[in-house]
Amino acid sequence: MTLTWELLVFLFLASTALLSALWVINAKEIVHSVIGLVSCFIAIGCLFIMLNAEFVAIVQFLVYVGAVTIVILFGIMLTRREIMESERK
Template identity: 50%
Template sequence: MTISGEFLAFISLALVAVIGGVLLLNLTKVVHMVVGLVFTFIAIAGIYILLSAEFLAVVQILIYSGAITIIMLFGIMLTRHNDEESDSKGGGWKKVLLFLGVLAFGAAFYIGIYNLDFGTEPAALHEKNTEQLGVALYSDFVIPFELMSVLLLVALVGAIVLSRNDGEKEGDKE
């Protein structure tokens, strides 16, 4: 097996993504967790670039690394939360069991994909990626696309209804 630059780039981006996810789960301050999440999002965008999916990489950086992270930071800063660390019993055993679980998952994943064969069907992967994505989205997947827009609209209306104060409701006009 020859080690290419693409392989090294993938390994380094995958390590950054996994380390960002682990930091997200293990840090105690919420803003630090968001920084770990940003590292994961940017590493995933780098993996998209390695897969010649430049449009998805740009969307990943613009939407997730930018907008979603800013929305999460605003949500964190506008809500009350306790940054005090709670004492948990059995923390050492939990970490050992978690590590063993991660190793078992990694081993099962490796065994599952080791001899996986996708066939040798030729595909034009590097030609007009954005055009192919648009054609597929608006021809084959137009109904799920529209249903997702309705779902997002319902979520927005629900968030507005839930965020109203009790004094702003129509029945409380006295």
């Protein structure tokens, strides 16, 4: 197997997607899970670009990453009393 940048970039993107997906489940703060969700979506979008599906990738950025803001809004407005979870005594 010869070493190319394509392989390195693929390994980086795939591991980013997997690790951030794990972080979504394990994070304590709900907003930290959302950060993980965003990096997972962006890594998957970049994988689409590597598969020559640019339009799907752009729609992934536009729809999923854009709409994640709403997830944070719901996370803040529906689940908290204090501004942050960690402040709850």
